[in-house]
Amino acid sequence: MWKPDRQSNKPLYEQIADYLEQRISYGEFPPGSLLPSERKLAEQLGVNRSTIIQAFAELRSFGIIESRTGSGTRVSRTKWGATPKHTPNWKRYAEGGSFLPNPxxxxxxxxxxxxxxxxxxxxxxxxxxDLAPMDEIASLMSAHHYTSYLGYDNPQGYVPLRETLVSYLKRYRSIQTSESSILITSGSQQSLYLITQCLLSPGDAVAIEDPSYCYSLPMFQSAGLRLFRLPVDQHGIRPDDIRTLYKKHRIKMVFLNPNYQNPTGTVLADERREQLLEVASELALPIVEDDPFSLTAYEGNPPAPLKSLDTVGSVLYIGSFSKVAASGLRIGWMVAPRSIVERLADARQQMDFGLSIIPQQVAAQFLKSSHFExxxxxxxxxxxxxxxxxxxxxxxxxxxxxxxxxxxxxxxxxxxxxxxxxxxxxxxxxxxxxxxxxxxxxxxxxxxxxxxxxxxxxxxxxxxxxxxxxxxxxxxxxxxx
CATH class of the missing domain: 3.90.1150.10 (Aspartate Aminotransferase, domain 1)
Structure with missing residues (x-):
């Protein structure tokens, strides 16, 4: 016998209404058939009668059931007939699906x-x-002739932008890479989404910082991932905590924001960076490094990214234009092994056939221009x-x-x-x-x-x-x- 889940966030009456609607739609209660009484149904499901009354009221509001004094509650004949027309229950659709809403x-x-x-x-x-380079970008857009081609671009991203990022990453982040190992994304969140959807499976365990911006993103729960926390102190996470989580839960990936971490603003200490990469290498554990804030270093000396110290290829590096220039351009990037870039580019092409080429051209011009520094x-x-x-x-x-x-x-x-x-x-x-x-x-x-x-x-x-x-x-x- 089905029972409502008392641990669920969904109210009991809504669970019961959904259950009854499903049984009705499957034909277990045909049109015109009599439903169990409120009291009997409450006893069967182990709830108060008032909960059944609420569930019946919900179903009546959608025309699924009808109640008459002295005649009990029956499945509506017209709702399930051949001729009547009814609006879809959009509320149920909006509350359904596997992708969760924001907190x-x-x-x-x-x-x-x-x-x-x-x-x-x-x-x-x-x-x-007033912090964005509005005038500089406007000047570049008026001075340069952007392509008249407005068809689909390379699924990995605009080639000249990826080539520009190779130089940018080497100069500003000490990261050695090639354009074939770069994927252009619609901001860093799309990079995270592609990773959670394509490289992990429901039930996989991953580690995130505590507190963490990742905790606020429903995409992790929507992907069915199990989240385990790495406490952040004034020096960042402790690498030994990763080894502990791996032994207990077999975590498959670690998500970190080591430079000016969101929300705490902490910077992962140098000695912990070395230990972290040693642990990742020992466990063959991928690290996703989200690095949107480094170039905002107020003293002009940004901390080095983990990727610049990565000698064995443990780190997937995510960067973004949003926190240093203009979020509206929606330009982010990922540096990863070529096989991963090709896999994620294929997935992204299925989603949107690639990004708009014009913002990519603007970003490439701005990064190369005398305006950037x-x-x-x-x-x-x-x-x-x-x-x-x-x-x-x-x-x-x-x-x-x-x-x-x-x-x-x-x-x-x-x-x-x-x-x-x-x-x-x-x-x-x-x-x-x-x-x-x-x-x-x-x-x-x-x-x-x-x-x-x-x-x-x-x-x-x-x-x-x-x-x-x-x-x-x-x-x-x-x-x-």
């Missing part, structure tokens, strides 16, 4: 910003318009100014209520709140006051952490934004006290 907090943040764009944004992980220098200065402005305001508004480590690159400040507050209530209160942030629980931490992204807010918004956040925090702590 509720992320959807709430997006809705808050869409509903009222004037809210101060400490949540969006992208550059503000001055833009990076200006970006670093502006990001450091925003970081310092954020920290100064936090000290003034919440000096005894928040602790943090000062990042030396990246876009984020990771903070621990000393008052014990519910992060959902805090987000609601902050939204009401006109400011948004990301609760730490989105990244797998407890509710005492928050992430402020300082790259999106304008300079003159940072102080009032933190002031509003502080008001929201004080309003909740005063209620609790």
């Amino acid at each position: 509720p907090f992320m959807r709430k943040i997006r809705e808050a910003l869409t509903d009222q764009p004037s809210r101060i944004d400490f949540a969006s992980g992208e550059l503000a318009a 001055p833009h990076l220098e200006r970006l670093r200065i502006q990001l450091q100014f925003k970081r310092d402005l954020l920290i100064d305001t936090l000290r003034k508004e919440l000096h005894d209520s928040v602790i943090y480590d000062i990042p030396h690159g990246g876009l984020h400040l990771w903070c621990k709140l000393l008052p014990d507050v519910n992060d959902g209530k805090l987000l609601d209160e902050a939204i009401r006051r006109g400011v948004v942030f990301v609760p730490g629980s989105v990244y797998g931490s407890d509710s005492s952490f928050v992430r402020f992204t300082f790259a999106r807010a304008k300079n003159d918004e940072i102080e009032p934004g933190i002031s509003r956040f502080a008001e929201a925090l004080r309003s909740l702590t005063s209620i609790n006290s």
